Amino acid sequence: MIYLDLFLGFLKVGCFAFGGAYAAIPLIRDVVLSYGWVTDETLTYMIAVSEMTPGPIMVNLATYVGRSQAGFTGAFVATFAVVFPAFLIMLLCMFVFNSLMKNRCFNSVISTLKPCVTGLILAVGIVMTAEAFFDLKGEGGFDPKALFITVLLAAAAFLPPVFGKKKISPIMLIVVSAVLGVVVF
Amino acid sequence: MRILFDLFITFVKIGFFTFGGGYAMLSVIEDNCVEKKKWITHDDMMNVTVIAESTPGPIAINCATFIGYRQAGILGSIAATVGIVFPSFAVILIISGFLDNFLEIEVVKNAFRGIKCAVGILIISAAVNMIKNMKKKPLPVAVLILSALAMLAIDIFSLGFSAITIIVFAAILGLAVFAVKGKKSEKI
Numbered sequence: 001m002i003y004l005d006l007f008l009g010f011l012k013v014g015c016f017a018f019g020g021a022y023a024a025i026p027l028i029r030d031v032v033l034s035y036g037w038v039t040d041e042t043l044t045y046m047i048a049v050s051e052m053t054p055g056p057i058m059v060n061l062a063t064y065v066g067r068s069q070a071g072f073t074g075a076f077v078a079t080f081a082v083v084f085p086a087f088l089i090m091l092l093c094m095f096v097f098n099s100l101m102k103n104r105c106f107n108s109v110i111s112t113l114k115p116c117v118t119g120l121i122l123a124v125g126i127v128m129t130a131e132a133f134f135d136l137k138g139e140g141g142f143d144p145k146a147l148f149i150t151v152l153l154a155a156a157a158f159l160p161p162v163f164g165k166k167k168i169s170p171i172m173l174i175v176v177s178a179v180l181g182v183v184v185f
Numbered sequence: 186m187r188i189l190f191d192l193f194i195t196f197v198k199i200g201f202f203t204f205g206g207g208y209a210m211l212s213v214i215e216d217n218c219v220e221k222k223k224w225i226t227h228d229d230m231m232n233v234t235v236i237a238e239s240t241p242g243p244i245a246i247n248c249a250t251f252i253g254y255r256q257a258g259i260l261g262s263i264a265a266t267v268g269i270v271f272p273s274f275a276v277i278l279i280i281s282g283f284l285d286n287f288l289e290i291e292v293v294k295n296a297f298r299g300i301k302c303a304v305g306i307l308i309i310s311a312a313v314n315m316i317k318n319m320k321k322k323p324l325p326v327a328v329l330i331l332s333a334l335a336m337l338a339i340d341i342f343s344l345g346f347s348a349i350t351i352i353v354f355a356a357i358l359g360l361a362v363f364a365v366k367g368k369k370s371e372k373i
Binding site: 012014015016017018024025026027030034044045047048049050051053054055056057058059060063064067068072075076079082083085086087089090091093094097100104105106108109110111112113114115116117118119120121122123124125126127128129130131132133146149150153154157158170173174176177178179180181182184185 | 200201202210232236237239240241242243244245246247250251254255259262266269270272273274276277278280281282292295296297298299300301302303304305306307308309310311312313315316319320324325326328329330331332333334335336337340341347348349351352354355356358359360362363366
């Protein structure tokens, strides 16, 4: 049943997505692709739309995927499932808040989880950047125009801080990329 | 009852006016709940950020639940959490309704091909920020590199593992480190 699948799939995302929105993207990708709900292509659009619309990206994606599979109820079920673990775990944390912050076992687990999550995010970022101009899994199709845009955007995203300038905001980068897309393609 | 309504409205506002995900949201939450409403102190905000980062789920949800609970118990936490989710839910529901057809238009299609190039870069840039704030000790650095390589391998060769497997391994490693260091009774 699709509602149950959506609920369990996004409950899994909600339970294991440590470290914020970008950490959740590898998980959401896993779940969504393994159920065959949307293609990698569509998911990329969905991530972009979630970036551009207000609110936590994870919630946006859950609503989006849920709606695409089973309408309003699907959206509701997926959103509830992704939010519920965070809500529940936070409530439990409130009861043991002070002792938890001093617990060395807890701190030790956190100290390996943080770099692990960072590594996952980095890997997914690299794969998704590469897939924008190079077909990794298929025939190895290569798109020079997309590479051109990617290089420009990467320069805009990573160079300003090197020269001590203020970082370009994610929203700005997306707007610029959309304009470049219309101009170049 | 008033406080519940106030919590709900404040978090709807926070949810509605923050783009770009959790990290962008933290500063808005601080501005509203610490500076303006004085619902929690600056120290509380720091602690809740640490907990939010180390517990699963969207960071903004963790913050809303925490602040809501502090103000009005379980009902308060529900009011705040529903409040922060509501704008995302409503906006996506409306947008996704016409986005499917929207993507057939040539200009929109090209714009999204451009955006596709940006999303990967944004994710890398989030990782770079996290690396900057990380302790550069051997163990975390090794975990980071191994996790990244494992994830790359899974993706490129379409292996039957998932990101969750890697996360569980990292957590077990953290427990193992604690077990070893705990016996030596040294501080971490």
